[in-house]
């Protein structure tokens with residue numbers, strides 16, 4: 001009786017592992033087919049603006065220059081193109097190194113998390129300075 005039970009448990013465990021493998025394999029296959037087809041059939045030039053490219057990670061964003069807006073200084077940006085609100089003294093702003101456009105740090109961080117490009121001129125933004 002105990003042997004039969006053990007055999008049954010063994011069989012159940014094997015079936016569960018097999019099922020798990022099938023699910024994982026199916027998912028991997030689907031991902032591979034999706035990515036592979038997109039890359040081989042529709043070749044996107046690497047130099048052009050590619051919004052499909054993943055945005056920057058929070059770690060990358062920390063490398064971008066950041067400054068505090070001041071109401072009086074002429075150097076401070078007047079309008080954030082993301083939320084269309086004027087700069088207020090003390091706010092944290094971020095200037096993109098590629099083009100010099102500046103936005104609220106909070107606004108542009110949210111944007112860059114989706115697309116690594118300037119919201120205004122689409123200059124590509126890369127965290128690694130080059």
Ligand SMILES: [Zn+2]
Pocket residue numbers: 080081082083084085103104107
């Ligand atoms: Zn803003």
Ligand SMILES: [Zn+2]
Pocket residue numbers: 096099100101118119120121122123
């Ligand atoms: Zn720009």
